[in-house]
Amino acid sequence: xxxxxxxxxxxxxxxxxxxxxxxxxxxxxxxxxxxxxxxxxxxxxxxxxxxxxxxxxxxxxxxxxxxxxxxxxxxxxxxxxxxxxxxxxxxxxxxxxxxxxxxxxxxxxxxxxxxxxxxxxxxxxxxxxxxxxxxxxxxxxxxxxxxxxxxxxxxxxxxxxxxxxxxxxxxxxxxxxxxxxxxxxxxxxxxxxxxxxxxxxxxxxxxxxxxxxxxxxxxxxxxxxxxxxxxxxxxxxxxxxxxxxxxxxxxxxxxxxxxxxxxxxxxxxxxxxxxxxxxxxxxxxxxxxxxxxxxxxxxxxxxxxxxxxxxxxxxxxxxxxxxxxxxxxxxxxxxxxxxxxxxxxxxxxxxxxxxxxxxxxxxxxxxxxxxxxxxxxxxxxxxxxxxxxxxxxxxxxxxxxxxxxxxxxxxxxxxxxxxxxxxxxxxxxxxxxxxxxxxxxxxxxxxxxxxxxxxxxxxxxxxxxxxxxxxxxxxxxxxxxxxxxxxxxxxxxxxxxxxxxxxxx
Amino acid sequence: xxxxxxxxxxxxxxxxxxxxxxxxxxxxxxxxxxxxxxxxxxxxxxxxxxxxxxxxxxxxxxxxxxxxxxxxxxxxxxxxxxxxxxxxxxxxxxxxxxxxxxxxxxxxxxxxxxxxxxxxxxxxxxxxxxxxxxxxxxxxxxxxxxxxxxxxxxxxxxxxx
Numbered sequence: 001x002x003x004x005x006x007x008x009x010x011x012x013x014x015x016x017x018x019x020x021x022x023x024x025x026x027x028x029x030x031x032x033x034x035x036x037x038x039x040x041x042x043x044x045x046x047x048x049x050x051x052x053x054x055x056x057x058x059x060x061x062x063x064x065x066x067x068x069x070x071x072x073x074x075x076x077x078x079x080x081x082x083x084x085x086x087x088x089x090x091x092x093x094x095x096x097x098x099x100x101x102x103x104x105x106x107x108x109x110x111x112x113x114x115x116x117x118x119x120x121x122x123x124x125x126x127x128x129x130x131x132x133x134x135x136x137x138x139x140x141x142x143x144x145x146x147x148x149x150x151x152x153x154x155x156x157x158x159x160x161x162x163x164x165x166x167x168x169x170x171x172x173x174x175x176x177x178x179x180x181x182x183x184x185x186x187x188x189x190x191x192x193x194x195x196x197x198x199x200x201x202x203x204x205x206x207x208x209x210x211x212x213x214x215x216x217x218x219x220x221x222x223x224x225x226x227x228x229x230x231x232x233x234x235x236x237x238x239x240x241x242x243x244x245x246x247x248x249x250x251x252x253x254x255x256x257x258x259x260x261x262x263x264x265x266x267x268x269x270x271x272x273x274x275x276x277x278x279x280x281x282x283x284x285x286x287x288x289x290x291x292x293x294x295x296x297x298x299x300x301x302x303x304x305x306x307x308x309x310x311x312x313x314x315x316x317x318x319x320x321x322x323x324x325x326x327x328x329x330x331x332x333x334x335x336x337x338x339x340x341x342x343x344x345x346x347x348x349x350x351x352x353x354x355x356x357x358x359x360x361x362x363x364x365x366x367x368x369x370x371x372x373x374x375x376x377x378x379x380x381x382x383x384x385x386x387x388x389x390x391x392x393x394x395x396x397x398x399x400x401x402x403x404x405x406x407x408x409x410x411x412x413x414x415x416x417x418x419x420x421x422x423x424x425x426x427x428x429x430x431x432x433x434x435x436x437x438x439x440x441x442x443x444x445x446x447x448x449x450x451x452x453x454x455x456x457x458x459x460x461x462x463x464x465x466x467x468x469x470x471x472x473x474x475x476x477x478x479x480x481x482x483x484x485x486x487x488x489x490x491x492x493x494x495x496x497x498x499x500x501x502x503x504x505x
Numbered sequence: 506x507x508x509x510x511x512x513x514x515x516x517x518x519x520x521x522x523x524x525x526x527x528x529x530x531x532x533x534x535x536x537x538x539x540x541x542x543x544x545x546x547x548x549x550x551x552x553x554x555x556x557x558x559x560x561x562x563x564x565x566x567x568x569x570x571x572x573x574x575x576x577x578x579x580x581x582x583x584x585x586x587x588x589x590x591x592x593x594x595x596x597x598x599x600x601x602x603x604x605x606x607x608x609x610x611x612x613x614x615x616x617x618x619x620x621x622x623x624x625x626x627x628x629x630x631x632x633x634x635x636x637x638x639x640x641x642x643x644x645x646x647x648x649x650x651x652x653x654x655x656x657x658x659x660x661x662x663x664x665x666x
Contacts, residue, residue: 057651168579174530174571177564181537184561193545193557196537219598226594227587229624392626396617396635403601403613404643408653416605420598427595431584432526450560457554 005355006136013359017367022062026364029069030371036070037077038383039394041225043090044074044274045331045437049213050398052338053405056210060342061357065364067338071331072124072314072368075274076376079116079307080383083109092274092310095282099295099302106298114244115300116307117377119256123308124369126260127267127315131322132362134268136351138323143348147455148467152476154449157270157326159480161438163487164330168433173484175434179442180449182207189447190454202414209337211406211419212443216436217334218402219423222395224430229391244300252304255285263309267316273329274310274317281309315365322346322358325448330437337444341409522583527572534565534572541565593623608658614640 017023036047047070055063078093083100096116103112145153161176162169185196186206197203244252259281266277285305286295295302317328318335325346327333339346350358376383406419426436460466467473541558597616605612618636626632647653648664655661 054651170571170574170578174568174575177568177571181561181564181568184564188557190553190555191547191551191557193547195544195557195561196540223591223594226591226624229590390626390631392621392624393631393635395624396620397639399620400613400617400635400639400643404647404653407609407655408647408651411654413605413609413656417602420602424595424598431587432522453560454554462554 009351009355009359010132012356013361014363016061016356016360017363022065022364025062025066026069026367027371029066030073030368030375033070033073033368034077034080034372034375034379034383035386037074037090038081038386039389041221041228041391041395042074042398043078044071044092045334046217046221047074048331048334048338049210049217050402050405052213052334052341053210053409055338056341056409060344061360063342064335064338064344064357064361067335068314068318068361068365069368071335072311072365073372073375075311075314075331076117076120076124076307076372077383078310079120079303080113080376080380083112083116083303084380090274092278092313093306094275095278095306096303098282099297099299099306102296102298103300103303108298111244111248111300112298112303113380114377115248115252115303117373118244118249119252119259119304119308120311120376121369121373122256123260123263123310123312124315125366126257127264127312128362128366128369129315130264131315131319131365132359135319135323135358135362138319139348139351142324145348145472146470147452147459148470148473149476151449151452151456152467152473152480153324154326154445154452156476156480156483157320157324158438158442158445158449159483160270161441162484163276164435164437167435169484169487171434172438175429175436176438176442179439179444180446182212182439182443183446184450189451200414202410202412206447207418207443208410208415209444210341210409211415212422213334213337213440214402214406215419215422215424216426216440218398219419220426220430220436222399223423223427225391225395248300252301255288255301255304256308258284258288259305259308260312263312264316266309267313267328268319270320270326270328273331274313277313277316278306278310282306311369318361318365322350322361323348327441327444330440333437333441333444340444523579524576527575527579530572530575531569534569538562538565590623594620597623605656608660609656610640610644611658611660613643 017026032051033044033047036042037044048067051067051070055066058066075090075092078088078090079096079100082088082093082096083104086097086101088094088097100112100116103109142150142153158176158180159173162172164172183206185203187194187197187204194204262281262284263274263277266280267273282295282302282305285301286292289295289299289301291299291301313329314331317332320326320328321332321336321339323346325336327336336346344350344354344357403416403419406415407413409415426439429436429439456467457464468477541561544556544558546556546558597620601612601616603612604615614636617639618632621632621635626635644655644661644664648655654665657665
């Protein structure tokens, strides 16, 4: 019976995509996503944040399908600029530059782009298949979670913020805690008492997600770009598209499969996104390669390892986002905000009450992976040209759309102030080594965290320590401690071990 | 000699930021904590596990602890000095908020025009495109397609009547 229902939901989701209007939107979004990924300074997170307000008036399926499409397509498109102009369109493609650009300089740009497109598509498809299988299972496992388990799980999700980016873990947690504090602004959901509203009616419902996302990801990037006005980009000439040969595929198929597995797994981990996945995928490709010396000088395996991993992380990241309401990556956090704005509740009910919706999103992600293969491959030359749009034109236009998007949602000037304010704050945070991603995720999860803590306190008769007597809650708390202190303890052990070895020698 | 003066200036700036940021965060937390003490308290029957001030105070405590840690253990290098263009771009953002109070699209158009020129654009068509064509296009697109009512102002009143 369960399988019949599941098949029913799978087919209903597929039929939902049969709408020509939706297919047209997905095609346009794929094109938009590839453009976003190729444009300087814009990445999947910024693109999704900027587009979020424009999807609010749509039905939930097209709205969220557009956001996930932008996510997948922009993650892939980062490879185009990485290969042709040695500038990763997104941070997830930084490792693609290492081998893509040397290949392009040798006149093999087409081969590099072809390999990027093929490995991205295979990685993306594998991860979506995993998403289709794993998300409902995870959601079913979470079905029996009580508030203490949910609270502990959310704490674990937030603790993973410590490892985001290359900044200090303490600063990341601080930034996340600040985001949670921002989430306490407005009427307390448990007691209906106003907090930090300063008599502004607009703040009584809390600080809205969308203007903050637009500010911290879009406007702060505008200020970062103001510091990079002298960067010159030079495109490698791409005479024709010569696709990878059969011997290339024979050489990389294991790498693609391995990196897809790595990427999907990294994506499933809360907060870890495509960037980490591509780094690990690349390193593992090098470690397992028979020709590791080619890495960094134009290795086709390097491109496959990096691109399969970063695209498979997109599907992986959607698993905890949809099944548990814990974002699997920064972009997934913005998509989660979109789900909440649409009144959808990510979690176990997503696969029972809203199963058609969930499967329509899965199918759309599968479709976009096929779409960007063709678009990316045959339009690469054109998309690489987009990179040369002067930032003196691009960013004023992005600003206009950002501000109008921030305003349009609630038609309130307060949202415009919030967007600009969080943009300036985000810029200063980034300058001083505080990532803005934890702040955004903290803001999204803060309300949920407080509600679940309150519910746990009621359930446990205000004895919070009883949470530690619940096995699953304790398990998540142990994972939290490991996520927070594990790297330091590991570093300390390795250091003392190498010290001992030196002493013995 | 001048070189050494500059180096010592940068180092002192680094040291200043090293301590100023955590201290600033702690000061912010003190203010926020004070505000939480002003929240209404609810009777035990209504408090649903926690008083409204409990959770913010818990988070503020965490932020203070992490800031104290940062005071002693921050290895982040001070960023390079901000260029004049960045300063002016931030000033422009604030200017936009002020002008947007007079007219939203006047603010957007002026911001886009000045930003484009400030960042080095000199071609007339490009400046007209970002300062005039895009704001107008966006206004009419949102007004007619999404039916968004923009705040009334000098220019928008011409359309709204």
